[in-house]
Each structure stands twice: as C-alpha cells, then as structure tokens.
Amino acid sequence: MRLSRREVLAVGAGGVALAVLAPRAEASAVDDVVNQFTGGASVGTGGVTLTAPEIAENGNTVPITVDAPGATAILVIAPNNPTPAVCTFNFGPMAGSQKAATRIRLAQTQEVSAIAKMADGSFKKAAMTIKVTVGGCGG
Amino acid sequence: MISRRDFLQAAVAASAIWGADGVGRWSRLAAQQALSQDKLLEFDTLGNVTLIHITDSHGQLVPDWFREPETNLGVGADKGLPPHVTGADFLKLYNLKPGSPEAYALTYLDFDALAKGYGKMGGFDRIATVVKAIRAARPEALLLDGGDTWHGSYTVLKTQGQDMVNAMGALKPDAMTSHWEFTLGIDRVKEIVKGLGFPFLGANIFDATWDEPAYDPYKIFERGGVQIAVIGQAFPYLPVANPKGMFPDLSFGIREDRIAQMVQEVRGKGADLVVLLSHNGFDVDRKLAGRVAGIDVILTGHTHDALPEPVMVGKTMLIASGSNGKFITRLDLDVQGKEIKAFRHKLIPIFSDVIAPDAEMAKLVAAQRAPYEKEMAEVIGHTGGLLYRRGNFNGTWDDLICNAMIEEREADIALSPGFRWGPSVIAGQPITREDLYNATAMTYPNCYRSEMTGAQLKAILEDVADNLFNPDPYYQQGGDMVRVGGMGYAIDVTKKQGERLSNMTLLKTGAPVDPAKTYVVAGWASVNQGTEGPPIWEVVESWLKRKGTVTIEPNHSVAVTAG
Numbered sequence: 001m002r003l004s005r006r007e008v009l010a011v012g013a014g015g016v017a018l019a020v021l022a023p024r025a026e027a028s029a030v031d032d033v034v035n036q037f038t039g040g041a042s043v044g045t046g047g048v049t050l051t052a053p054e055i056a057e058n059g060n061t062v063p064i065t066v067d068a069p070g071a072t073a074i075l076v077i078a079p080n081n082p083t084p085a086v087c088t089f090n091f092g093p094m095a096g097s098q099k100a101a102t103r104i105r106l107a108q109t110q111e112v113s114a115i116a117k118m119a120d121g122s123f124k125k126a127a128m129t130i131k132v133t134v135g136g137c138g139g
Numbered sequence: 140m141i142s143r144r145d146f147l148q149a150a151v152a153a154s155a156i157w158g159a160d161g162v163g164r165w166s167r168l169a170a171q172q173a174l175s176q177d178k179l180l181e182f183d184t185l186g187n188v189t190l191i192h193i194t195d196s197h198g199q200l201v202p203d204w205f206r207e208p209e210t211n212l213g214v215g216a217d218k219g220l221p222p223h224v225t226g227a228d229f230l231k232l233y234n235l236k237p238g239s240p241e242a243y244a245l246t247y248l249d250f251d252a253l254a255k256g257y258g259k260m261g262g263f264d265r266i267a268t269v270v271k272a273i274r275a276a277r278p279e280a281l282l283l284d285g286g287d288t289w290h291g292s293y294t295v296l297k298t299q300g301q302d303m304v305n306a307m308g309a310l311k312p313d314a315m316t317s318h319w320e321f322t323l324g325i326d327r328v329k330e331i332v333k334g335l336g337f338p339f340l341g342a343n344i345f346d347a348t349w350d351e352p353a354y355d356p357y358k359i360f361e362r363g364g365v366q367i368a369v370i371g372q373a374f375p376y377l378p379v380a381n382p383k384g385m386f387p388d389l390s391f392g393i394r395e396d397r398i399a400q401m402v403q404e405v406r407g408k409g410a411d412l413v414v415l416l417s418h419n420g421f422d423v424d425r426k427l428a429g430r431v432a433g434i435d436v437i438l439t440g441h442t443h444d445a446l447p448e449p450v451m452v453g454k455t456m457l458i459a460s461g462s463n464g465k466f467i468t469r470l471d472l473d474v475q476g477k478e479i480k481a482f483r484h485k486l487i488p489i490f491s492d493v494i495a496p497d498a499e500m501a502k503l504v505a506a507q508r509a510p511y512e513k514e515m516a517e518v519i520g521h522t523g524g525l526l527y528r529r530g531n532f533n534g535t536w537d538d539l540i541c542n543a544m545i546e547e548r549e550a551d552i553a554l555s556p557g558f559r560w561g562p563s564v565i566a567g568q569p570i571t572r573e574d575l576y577n578a579t580a581m582t583y584p585n586c587y588r589s590e591m592t593g594a595q596l597k598a599i600l601e602d603v604a605d606n607l608f609n610p611d612p613y614y615q616q617g618g619d620m621v622r623v624g625g626m627g628y629a630i631d632v633t634k635k636q637g638e639r640l641s642n643m644t645l646l647k648t649g650a651p652v653d654p655a656k657t658y659v660v661a662g663w664a665s666v667n668q669g670t671e672g673p674p675i676w677e678v679v680e681s682w683l684k685r686k687g688t689v690t691i692e693p694n695h696s697v698a699v700t701a702g
Contacts, residue, residue: 133379
C-alpha cells in the first residue's frame, strides 16, 4: 500500500470519527478487539515500530506512525478510548512498504499499542504510553 | 572601610579548572588564590576546539541576584544524581567550602548574607568581557546560546525581545536554540530570525500540519581544522507548557529518532565533533545521551542547573551552565581522529564586582534600558525577607504573588506557575517595578478569577506533579510544581499520578478541601486562550503599594515526601 499524505490524513479523519463519546471500554472489550484480530494466537514483540510523541500536544489529534516490514495488517488500539479499536491498516502483496501514518484522538493518558499480522501468520506488538495533560507551567 | 573589591580579593578563589588532565574537584586546584578577574578567567588553552556556552539568560541584561534551589528532587533513575543535589550535599559532592564564593554562586546556603558580601552576578557587559577574553585566547571559539534569551524582563516585554536580540547579537553567537522565544508570537519570531545573522536551530521543530522540518536542524562549522556539527534541540513541550495559539502551526517533541538521524547525517558529512545545543532539560538529555549514540557534547539548558563539572554518560559529556547570566562555560577539547582525546572545562562565575564591564556592551545595554529606566526604577514596596523563586515548591516570591492574588482578587486559593526564572530580591531592599517584572514579565500574564471544585484542583495539581515527578524524564513536561496560596497539601513524589497529593487543606479555615465544594481560585499564566483578567504585575503592584513593607513568613503548608 502506498498512501499519499493526503490519503493518510483522510484515514486519520476516519479514525477520529470512530472515537465518538461512549462509556469507557471495559478490559474485556479490548481483549475482544485483540482476539478478533489475532484469532486468539499469541502475540510476540519486535518487528513492529510505533512512533508517537511521549506527551500529546493536542489529545484530539495525535500523530502516530506504525511500521512493520513484511506485515499484512496492523491494528492500532487505544484501550482507554470509548472505542478502543482505532483503525486497521491492510497491506496488499504489491505494497511497497508496510508503514502508515495517521492522527488519532486520545481521551486520556494511555498505553497505545500496534499489533502487526505478519505474512507467516504470526503476530507482533509494540506499545508506548502517550500522555494527555492539561499542561501549563512552562519552566 | 573595606571596599567590595578588596573583600572579594581576600576571599577564596571562585573556580578551578577540571579536565581529563586535572585531578581534583572544582575548587582544589585554585585553593588559596584570590578572587580576581584574572583568576576567574585563568585557563590554560587546550587542544584545537573551544566551546563557549550560555543559556537561559531570561532577559537579564544587568547583574542580578539569583538564589539556586533548596529543593530539587530527582526521581526514578535520576534520584540523588546531579543536578538533584543541593545545599550542603552539593558542597560536599564538589568539595566546596561553606561561605566561599563558589558556595554563594552554586547553592542557596546563607544566600541573603553572602549576597551582600559577594554582590550581584551576571550582566551582559561582564559576559562580553569574558567572551572577548576567551576569544583572545582562541579566536575560533564557538559561542552557543541555549535559548530562553528573548524573555523575562521589563525591557524584553516593552521591546518584544529587541533589547536581548541586540545585546546577544553584539556577542556574535554562532548559533542558538529556543523555548520562551516563541511566546513572543510566531510573527515576531519570524521577523527576528530573518535578521538574526546566525542560525536559529531546532531539529525538533516541525510544521504541525505536514510534519515537515520548520527550522534548520544543524550547522557544521570548521574551526581549528575540526568539523564541528552543532545540532539544535528546542524545548520539546512548547505547545503543552506554553500557549500553543502563539505558534499555532508548529509541533515540537523530543523526537529521539530525529536526533539520531541528524547525528548520522552530520557524521556522514564528515563531522569530527557532534554537539547537541539543547533546551531539553538536564534529565531528558541524560536519558537521550544513553540512547542516542554519537553525540560528543550536550550543552544542556531549560532546567537552569549550574554544575561545576561535566556529567559523563558513556562517552557523552553533559554541560550545565546555569541561568540568568550567572555563569558561562568554557570547554576546550582536543579532537583527534573524530574523538575527544582530552578536555578542560570551567564554569566561569560572573561576579559582577570582580569582572570589569566591557565598555562597548555597557553602552549598548544602557541604550536598551534608557527609555524605560525611570519607570523600572520606581520603588513599589519593600521586602523584609529574601524573595526568591527557584525550587520544586513554593518560594517567597510566589508566596508574595499568591498573597497579592488572594487579597486583590478576593480568592480562597491562588495558583502561581512554577517557573524556574525570576531573580531574587535581598532582605531589607526596596522592590522596584523592574524587580516585579523580572519575576512576572511574559506575554500571557492575565490574572484570572474562577471557580473550581476541590476535585478539579486535585486533578490539576496531580497533573502538574506528574509533569515534574514522572520517573521517566521523557514524560516530564514543564517547570517546577505550581505554587499554591491559601491551601496546604502533602505530596509523595514517589507515587503515581492521582496518588501523590493528600491532605489538601483550606488554610483560612483549616478545613479539608472538599472534592464536591466550589472554591474561588485566582491564578495567572494560563495556557488557555482568551484568559481574562488584569496582568499579574498590576495585581501585585497595587497590593505592594497598599502594604508598603512585606515580610513573607516561612511557608510550611507543603509537606513533601521524597521516598
């Protein structure tokens, strides 16, 4: 998949649209999302990179990049959002790289994760805490 | 009668030289020497490169008093490490004598008494003398400014930073990076940068819409036959810690990958020495140094730490040059085969009564101040005790500001931001309008008056506490802890966000703060756009003029547990 920046931004807008206000997701809802993607297979580490700011400049639009060479799909999860499944990027066999960038909305500080489905059917995960703060006191 | 200069000559020397070929701590080599300009500048030129570092001068064109922190807690991996060492522990660590010039310059101990003897520090005319002396010894020295330069005084505010642009410009720096500069507003920054005459570097400053680099990331200088790459790193959390509406199209962040990429890029272009001119703050730079290979020297900034020796992280040397014009660092390096073979370092304390002012710069500074001298010099009150700000929790300057807000704005509770800038006023001195602006001058000064529930107050304080005490420095975002008037609390800095604060108490009644109850809160420097209220300096001036002489009582309303 080769997305132009404009297309990526459009995908991002879609991701934001998903995050409508709803009651906080339960832990089981997150498990459901993961299981639906992995079919219950175990998830390893390595091979997938998640790049995002440590502290969000604006929790309503947080830039993230996921990169998993050889992946066929990457699922992005924000467990403390009303809807934890943010988006899934699917990569066809002709994709030049398995990398995508978008902007997501975060309801609060949380550990965002990216799970990649590799061509051999295995799953890999990367995660990082993205802080959403009220800010102030600039030193 | 003994003059100040005689007194200082009689005192123990202020500094020493420490390097790979030196053996002792800061004071040892120069023990028993008199404090004189020659001794302060004494330096046996080494190798083929000299770096001169100045940072966080915060608009202080003329000498000032600046009390170093009493409380500066490190958390996580930084616990107990410099710069999180203060007072007697600092003296012990660096083998300094109590009451010595270096104890006065580097710690809070007996500050009031020592300040009267040793006098003010800093001043751009004295700094110019030192820079010229270093350049006389090493004409190709690089002068690097870590930022927070166009900010923090009456004249900066009135001239939109032009006074500092002129004064720093006359020192002819080779590059700078930034933080508070952007609170002048993006249009003004663009205007200044256009005519600056030297690079305004920020590898981590990006266009917010397209995520593309917005400023030059680095510059490579050839000096003494050495290719020196200087990579700039602006304060990473400008849009979080300061009002992002003032620079709406910019994005910052630590962007560790970007720094690593820039290091590779400059090495690929043949750099022999890689210097990071940083406004990250010391703990962020310490972590970065351990994760990004290939940086030889990090010139740190933002957290205002003054360290008499470099801190080594692997092969990376971290330099901390203080703030408010009190110090500049001279670092000589012998670079051979893309490696530092030897170095010599000196944190030069700018004792204003010892170092002669440079006539040219003195004239330039006077010209910047002349149109405002009369209004700046007006005495608006007197202080019975020392006024200072720096430290993790309340200082007397902010206690004064909070008291003024509570009375002038008829509030239950007052919040004053935990800035690290703001010089001190010595006990028994008049408070001039200039002194007040030195503690408050900035571009979003409105003093709001609003209502908050106890629960909201707790959430805000917990948020700010996590921005200071998160054990991972990459998640620390701003200044010191917000200062609170009218309310006491206990804090355990080792706990997680949401669990650090307890025993919030309304001081005027002694009652616990009720999460459900609403309180009237006054504060200033809100990052929210459209905050309404008079500028904080008007609030404080009106209060001071009513009070006459103010003595801030010791504040015991914050109980700190550091684990």
